[in-house]
Amino acid sequence: MKLKEVTTKKEYTLLSDSHASSFVWKGTDGSNAPLPDGFYYWTLEADAPTITFIVEEGKEPVPKTAPAYNGQSQMVLLDRTAPEVLGVHPLGNNRLAIETRDMVGGLKKVTTIGSAQGSESWTTSPIRTAVAVPAG
Amino acid sequence: MMKGRVWSRSLAFMLLGSLMLGLAPAAVWAEAADRVGTALVEGGKALQVKVAAAVQDLKEEPWVDDPNKTETPQYYSFSGDQVLEERPDMGADRLGYASSYFSMNETSNIFPVAQKQMTLSWTDMLATWISEQEGTPKADRRPGIP
Incomplete structure (x- = not known):
């Protein structure tokens, strides 16, 4: 084997x-x-x-x-390596971009929790993503 | 009188020296510049080779979880949309394990890290084939499959 x-x-x-x-x-x-x-x-x-x-x-x-x-x-x-949050970037119009990555298996879902919540999921499992969410 | 001669000789040497510095350097500096230039070119080539080798090494090096290698991703531009502009061509250059758009549909099993082990099982083709030859076919002899 x-x-x-x-x-x-x-x-x-x-x-x-x-x-x-x-x-x-x-x-x-x-x-x-x-x-x-x-x-x-x-x-x-x-x-x-x-x-x-x-x-x-x-x-x-x-x-x-x-x-x-x-x-x-x-x-x-x-895949023993946890995904990472790379950064938070202001986009204007009261929105933020959350950059995340998982270099091994890719990302399936990113959820942000706060005064405003957001979630994005993928079937293509991108290794890096930037999700725009309301700043809240 | 003597003082005047010494002064004249000094002046003559200074003039001669100035002339030599003014004339001779044309050839000397040219040669020196050639040498420096050649050295720079050679150094540049060596640097190019080193950089190329480093890039090659970088491409072949598997990604490891090291904060020093954390990089700001360059292949997304922020437009404010939920999923920003995708550039898998850049992702392919980045090289991690798999490409930036490796389809999870291509994998059927994910190692359960919390359990620290998984069972890989397969069809016992030999046993199945022998059973078929003996007239008692068994479709599958994997554990848990009757």
């Missing part, structure tokens, strides 16, 4: 020579060292084994090649 970071393309082996069908991942590499934040793909690699079946008593065994595990993969986001 291998893990690949999508930006650096660096690969890590998590599991080898196993018959398991699941793995408890603690955000570490194969030697239990914590991995940096980022987007990872885990994939499986296995040689396709040849298995011999005895179809009928007295007949020749039938060898067949089993499928490999290629094609099974999944992307996982490892």
